[in-house]
Amino acid sequence: MSTFPQVSVPADASRLPVTLPRLMEKRALGEPIVMVTAYDYPSAVAVDRAGVDVVLVGDSGAMTVLGYDSTVPVSLDEILMLAKATRRGLKTPFLVGDLPFGSYEISDEQAVATAMRFVKEAGCDAVKLEGGGPTSVARARAIVSAGIPVMGHVGLTPQTATALGGYKAQGKSALAAERVARESFALQQAGCFSIVFEAIPSAVAEMIHERLEIPVIGIGAGPNVDGQVLVFHDLLGIREGRGAKFVQRYADLLDDMAAGVGAYAEDVRTGRYPGPEHGYAIEPVELAELRERL
Ligand SMILES: Nc1nc(=O)c2c([nH]1)NC[C@@H]1CN(c3ccc(C(=O)N[C@@H](CCC(=O)O)C(=O)O)cc3)CN21
Ligand SMILES: CC(C)C(=O)C(=O)O
Numbered sequence: 422m423s424t425f426p427q428v429s430v431p432a433d434a435s436r437l438p439v440t441l442p443r444l445m446e447k448r449a450l451g452e453p454i455v456m457v458t459a460y461d462y463p464s465a466v467a468v469d470r471a472g473v474d475v476v477l478v479g480d481s482g483a484m485t486v487l488g489y490d491s492t493v494p495v496s497l498d499e500i501l502m503l504a505k506a507t508r509r510g511l512k513t514p515f516l517v518g519d520l521p522f523g524s525y526e527i528s529d530e531q532a533v534a535t536a537m538r539f540v541k542e543a544g545c546d547a548v549k550l551e552g553g554g555p556t557s558v559a560r561a562r563a564i565v566s567a568g569i570p571v572m573g574h575v576g577l578t579p580q581t582a583t584a585l586g587g588y589k590a591q592g593k594s595a596l597a598a599e600r601v602a603r604e605s606f607a608l609q610q611a612g613c614f615s616i617v618f619e620a621i622p623s624a625v626a627e628m629i630h631e632r633l634e635i636p637v638i639g640i641g642a643g644p645n646v647d648g649q650v651l652v653f654h655d656l657l658g659i660r661e662g663r664g665a666k667f668v669q670r671y672a673d674l675l676d677d678m679a680a681g682v683g684a685y686a687e688d689v690r691t692g693r694y695p696g697p698e699h700g701y702a703i704e705p706v707e708l709a710e711l712r713e714r715l
């Protein structure tokens with residue numbers, strides 16, 4: 422029995438595909454944008470059914486589904502495989518692919534080639550890249566120029582967390598917050614259609630948000646932005662430990678999975694599974710003939 426509130430989502434075959442103009446309209450109307458990560462076919466089916474607006478194939482999948490201890494080592498081919506599986510499970514959400522560390526920094530040409538793979542091979546609608554310094558801004562501009570929408574990501578940028586001193590909140594001094602603001606303005610200027618603010622003070626997020634025109638999606642950035650994003654495995658409790666301060670849990674599915682497999686193990690060991698209803702029958706005459714043949 423779940424202790425979490427059960428919310429029913431209408432099975433809505435009439436839902437329209439989410440587009441860039443629709444996301445801009447949501448900002449203009451003050452309608453919160455719901456974004457969540459997904460990494461494979463079943464997680465995609467679940468978030469599609471839930472009616473979210475934007476799905477991110479996050480490089481966090483390095484940790485949540487591939488078991489790496491950071492997002493740094495994951496390869497482009499690994500993330501592309503997750504993106505392809507996710508695409509197969511989605512109907513209406515806008516799909517964003519997260520460019521992994523090392524797949525876009527080297528040159529504008531590398532960044533465009535990588536972004537093209539997300540669009541052509543995985544069917545992504547857009548890509549996301551981390552950082553708002555000169556290199557990230559140039560890569561964003563190059564990818565946008567090639568016709569692929571780009572989402573920015575500032576504040577806590579996990580791919581370069583070592584340089585930030587670890588997985589720590591950012592923009593906590595006036596100077597550090599000004600830098601997050603300048604990076605955001607530069608990404609907007611470069612043509613990004615939206616920006617993720619990760620782990621910055623809520624008041625800082627609000628102040629930068631007011632000075633931007635594109636939709637801002639927060640994760641640990643407070644309520645005064647245009648939408649929120651959380652990692653699928655964090656919000657459903659498919660993980661050990663509770664995660665960052667910004668995580669809200671809506672289920673404890675890792676516990677449920679372990680309990681389900683444990684119950685199966687117990688049934689096998691006690692002979693309760695399989696039962697007669699799980700078996701296949703053969704006509705007695707066929708069985709008799711088999712006995713002869715053997
Ligand atoms: N499952 C998962 N969820 C995520 O949100 C996520 C990933 N993986 N992997 C990549 C990054 C890492 N992220 C993290 C990880 C930990 C904290 C964390 O524990 N932060 C401390 C604050 C520390 C400080 O500011 O000093 C916290 O208490 O929230 C934050 C973001 C966000 N991203
Ligand atoms: C948390 C989001 C913004 C992300 O980049 C990821 O999941 O990789």
Ligand SMILES: [Mg+2]
Pocket residue numbers: 479480481519
């Ligand atoms: Mg990411």
